Amino acid sequence: MTSRIAHPGLAAKVTSAEQAASFIDDHMTVGMSGFTGSGYPKAVPMALARRIADERAAGRNLRVKVWTGASTGPELDGALAEADGIELRLPYNSDPIARERINRGEMEYLDMHLSQVAPMAWEGFLGPLDIAVVEVSGITADGALIPSSSVGNNKTWLDRAHGVILEVNRWQNPALEGMHDIYYGTALPPNRVPIPLVRPDDRIGQPSFRCDPDKVIAVVETDAPDRNLPFARPDASALAIAGHLIEFFKHEVGKGRLPPNLLSLQSGVGNIANAVLAGLLDAPFSDLTAYTEVLQDGMLDLLASGKLRMASCTAFSLSPDAAERLNAEMADFHDRILLRPQEISNHPEIVRRLGCLAMNGMIEADIYGNVNSTHIMGSRIQNGIGGSGDFARNAFISVFMTPSTAKGGRISAIVPHVSHVDHITQDVQVIVTEQGLADLRGLAPRRRAELVIEKCAHPEYRPMLRDYYERALRGSYGLQTPMLCGEALAWHQRFVETGSMRP
Numbered sequence: 001m002t003s004r005i006a007h008p009g010l011a012a013k014v015t016s017a018e019q020a021a022s023f024i025d026d027h028m029t030v031g032m033s034g035f036t037g038s039g040y041p042k043a044v045p046m047a048l049a050r051r052i053a054d055e056r057a058a059g060r061n062l063r064v065k066v067w068t069g070a071s072t073g074p075e076l077d078g079a080l081a082e083a084d085g086i087e088l089r090l091p092y093n094s095d096p097i098a099r100e101r102i103n104r105g106e107m108e109y110l111d112m113h114l115s116q117v118a119p120m121a122w123e124g125f126l127g128p129l130d131i132a133v134v135e136v137s138g139i140t141a142d143g144a145l146i147p148s149s150s151v152g153n154n155k156t157w158l159d160r161a162h163g164v165i166l167e168v169n170r171w172q173n174p175a176l177e178g179m180h181d182i183y184y185g186t187a188l189p190p191n192r193v194p195i196p197l198v199r200p201d202d203r204i205g206q207p208s209f210r211c212d213p214d215k216v217i218a219v220v221e222t223d224a225p226d227r228n229l230p231f232a233r234p235d236a237s238a239l240a241i242a243g244h245l246i247e248f249f250k251h252e253v254g255k256g257r258l259p260p261n262l263l264s265l266q267s268g269v270g271n272i273a274n275a276v277l278a279g280l281l282d283a284p285f286s287d288l289t290a291y292t293e294v295l296q297d298g299m300l301d302l303l304a305s306g307k308l309r310m311a312s313c314t315a316f317s318l319s320p321d322a323a324e325r326l327n328a329e330m331a332d333f334h335d336r337i338l339l340r341p342q343e344i345s346n347h348p349e350i351v352r353r354l355g356c357l358a359m360n361g362m363i364e365a366d367i368y369g370n371v372n373s374t375h376i377m378g379s380r381i382q383n384g385i386g387g388s389g390d391f392a393r394n395a396f397i398s399v400f401m402t403p404s405t406a407k408g409g410r411i412s413a414i415v416p417h418v419s420h421v422d423h424i425t426q427d428v429q430v431i432v433t434e435q436g437l438a439d440l441r442g443l444a445p446r447r448r449a450e451l452v453i454e455k456c457a458h459p460e461y462r463p464m465l466r467d468y469y470e471r472a473l474r475g476s477y478g479l480q481t482p483m484l485c486g487e488a489l490a491w492h493q494r495f496v497e498t499g500s501m502r503p
Helices: 017-021 043-057 074-082 096-103 114-123 154-160 236-254 271-279 297-305 320-328 330-336 348-354 388-392 445-456 462-475 490-498
Strands: 029-032 064-067 086-090 131-139 145-147 163-169 216-222 265-267 288-291 308-313 337-339 357-361 364-366 397-401 430-433 436-439
Touching: 017 043, 017 216, 029 154, 043 074, 043 163, 043 216, 064 074, 074 086, 074 096, 086 096, 114 154, 131 154, 131 216, 236 271, 236 397, 236 430, 236 436, 265 271, 265 297, 271 297, 271 357, 271 397, 288 348, 297 308, 297 320, 297 330, 308 330, 320 330, 330 337, 348 388, 357 388, 364 445, 388 397, 430 445, 436 445, 445 462
Parallel strands: 029 064, 029 131, 064 086, 131 163, 163 216, 265 288, 265 357, 288 308, 308 337, 357 397, 397 430
Antiparallel strands: 131 145, 430 436
């Protein structure tokens, strides 16, 4: 019996990763833990990938359907994709090997709003769940499972799976115990009741998962770190975007539309989001709170400074240096961080109730405020929609951010019409690039177009956008949302053909 497995019955089920992987058969659906590179199983997916390779060498196929919380790490998505072992993936992907297989049509991918995954699993819409493979940081004497660095959909996987494989990871800090709030009060219609969370720091659940020990078919001990990637230092564009957004928040406070301590912050993942959070360190706001999906480096800095009173999330998404800092100072952060299931962290009702300020990245926006956050040139998946839709539609203020150009200026992020729509114009209230900020609230389509072109487009592309819009005003089928159907996606087609949106 090890110090991390205090339950005698589960300690007796300790086995190798290879033996655990042998329980997974062809065409099975496997729910795995993990969210943005945190808390995902490391050993069993690697063993399964090796088994898949061996089976293929023997002339037999072994492919599985993989469900997770969101993105994971190379030991899971990367290893299984490299072995061509994933038949279907949901609800999110950012792994480059899996991305290439998806875009070559070799792997089916179901991109989903993250708040909808657990309910749809319970409702049976996604089919049965054969096995759950879930990383935990420990098992108590009474069989309670101490979550690790992400919660994601783990509660649902443990409840719905026919069999459970646990990875008990000694690398995860034992001081994580008590930082989780696992809510078991959700139900299916017509028996749903309001979720009793009215402040971001409310505790409404319990600190651990419950799972019938008889469902556990294997326990694997590991000592492997999460694969958190470093964030690049904010460049001039990121800092400019952060500056525009912080000035906007100051303006809203001055107008009385936001309280002096703002409202609960939600932030997507990435360098721009971190730049905005870093900018808040010197901004005149204090007693801040966060109700978001992931806790990033910038939020950790805000917590350490005292500017951020508490953060509610479902996972950590930290650089290696920040992860080391969190582990070293866990006692200081312990009571100011809550990790919840993603069906709660992303719950539309709660986001609306708290009035979150949603700040998310995008690939492109069009002049009317439609946003594409997932596809390159309309058909090539880059990543998933994640939780941006959960927050954007229900936020108090919904913000989307990006540099105005990409690929050395060969791509404009502001276009006549987005090549793929993830967020419709009704859900997009503010667009920010390094050029400026367009507050679209209360504006009809033509007013939006004029503002987006002038405030957000890069100067090189601004005349082209004005020309398109002026001709659309003269030659469009209607003037509510002027559009030249034969030209709306011409910029994207030009890039596909020539490598640049420039004429």
